[in-house]
Amino acid sequence: MSKKRASLVVQEDFTEIFTDASTESKREHTEVITIEQALRIITRHMKASGRRDRTISDYEVHVAHFSEVTNVIYLNQVTPEHIYLWLSSMDVSNQTKLTRLKCLKAFLNKCADYGWLRNRFWRQIQIKVDSQVKRGAEEKDVMLLLSLMDLNRFVELRDATVLLLMFRTGIRIGTLSALKEEHIDFNTRTLLIDGSILKNHQQIHLPFDETIERLLKALLKQNAIVRKDRGENNSFIFISFKGKEMKATQANSNIQKRINEYSKEYGLRNLNPHALRRGFANRLLKKNANVALISKALGHSSLDVTTRYLHLDKKEVAENLRSYL
Structure with missing residues (x-):
């Protein structure tokens, strides 16, 4: 390497100098992303990957309803209590609640996969549904x-x-x-x-x-x-x-x-x-x-x-x- 080029090389290790700031920046970004923003990004990616219109529509309807009922705006504000409050607001069968809960869980899982949420606490939330026998046509x-x-x-x-x-x-x-x-x-x-x-x-x-x-x-x-x-x-x-x-x-x-x-x-x-x-x-x-x-x-x-x-x-x-x- 020529002396001129060698002079452009800084002989100092700055590896750790911005680590804390970077971590803090990521933490703040996670805190400010809203449910609405996350839903918009996720559904856009789902459309691009060829997911069914019905599936995308379910995400939009149920996640929006969750946000409306609980008044939660930011993702990091979601707690188990919010999910139970949302479920309690529904005047539907447990089977329908379970279907909607699965949709919300799928959305939250994608948020976690994207790095927007750290703890997948929603996995522990369950709804008991008595299995109904659905017979086939004769x-x-x-x-x-x-x-x-x-x-x-x-x-x-x-x-x-x-x-x-x-x-x-x-x-x-x-x-x-x-x-x-x-x-x-x-x-x-x-x-x-x-x-x-x-x-x-x-x-x-x-x-x-x-x-x-x-x-x-x-x-x-x-x-x-x-x-x-x-x-x-x-x-x-x-x-x-x-x-x-x-x-x-x-x-x-x-x-x-x-x-x-x-x-x-x-x-x-x-x-x-x-x-x-x-x-x-x-x-x-x-x-x-x-x-x-x-x-x-x-x-x-x-x-x-x-x-x-x-x-x-x-x-x-x-x-x-x-x-x-």
């Missing part, structure tokens, strides 16, 4: 409803296809709303679903039977007529009567509403999107499919979620165990 009820629907009408043909597809493949209604013609392979009678439209973002192939094949082919032909009549150009399988794409929330609302109307009119119970998925899971179990296969078909994140779908009463458990003795 095949006889599904078939009865399908027999009562007028498949010569476009909307009822569409709804019938949705109903049977959910019951026979376990597909979520949100995924159904995003299905396009390119996802159908009629040669192998399989739905080739890519991860971009699935909740767990993992690709899956779901086989379907001859009845669903016939319904799908009839629906695609009718879709083409509706789109041409309405001047629309898309390849979605499940469209509105105006030929437009049905968003997940719209599909869930409209189709669920129609199923409810049929159920009330004909005295049918337990027919809804979740019950149809549970019915699919139970049908597989009765055909001796293992839980791992059922979990994969349902797109669950863990086997624990799947086991909650597969309710077996005590007598049924005993009879199943007896076959292994």
